[in-house]
Amino acid sequence: MDSLEFARNGRELRGELAVAEMPRLQDKLFGPDGKIGFCIRGYQDKSGEPMLEVAMDGSCQLVCQRCLGGFAYPVQLVSRLLLVHEGEPDELSAEEDGPDSIPADKHLDVFAMLEEELLLSLPFAPMHPPGVCQLAARDLSQPENGAFAVLAGLKDK
Ligand SMILES: [Zn+2]
Incomplete structure (x- = not known):
């Protein structure tokens, strides 16, 4: 045009x-x-x-x-x-x-x-809006229930 x-x-x-x-x-x-x-x-x-x-x-x-x-x-x-x-x-x-x-x-x-x-x-x-992204949701959850706990659990085995 x-x-x-x-x-x-x-x-x-x-x-x-x-x-x-x-x-x-x-x-x-x-x-x-x-x-x-x-x-x-x-x-x-x-x-x-x-x-x-x-x-x-x-x-x-x-x-x-x-x-x-x-x-x-x-x-x-x-x-x-x-x-x-x-x-x-x-x-x-x-x-x-x-x-x-x-x-x-x-x-x-x-x-x-x-x-x-x-x-x-x-x-x-x-990025996903806050609260929707899977990874962000994990980051926001309490440490003992989140990625750190999972890692700690792996270490113990
Ligand atoms: Zn995402």
Whole structure:
């Protein structure tokens, strides 16, 4: 899509992505289940700069970095992206700065942009919520009933 035209005319695009169809996401995933609904809205900010608002809502299966089990991670994000004109001196550095600006592109790859936003929103080390993770639950239990007791028991045998 032409991102500048999209922003200037206040267009809106809605759809749904299957998690399984996002190749760059796969090594973070526990399983391919999950769908992400998205809505991209074009607008101009107060100073007339072309912007995209990207909202995503759904869930995917991530790998818990503590116990290596899978869990459903709720995806709920809203990003606002400034479209930076080609040829502007700061274009490259602005891109390095993160998700706040993307180059204005007459042929923006919407799919790649959504995947990128989703990747950026995921935690670096995803984990089960507190109290749900098997390992965390063990850590929180009283020492005499927990891992230490098990170890002590093994030593005695
Ligand atoms: Zn866990």
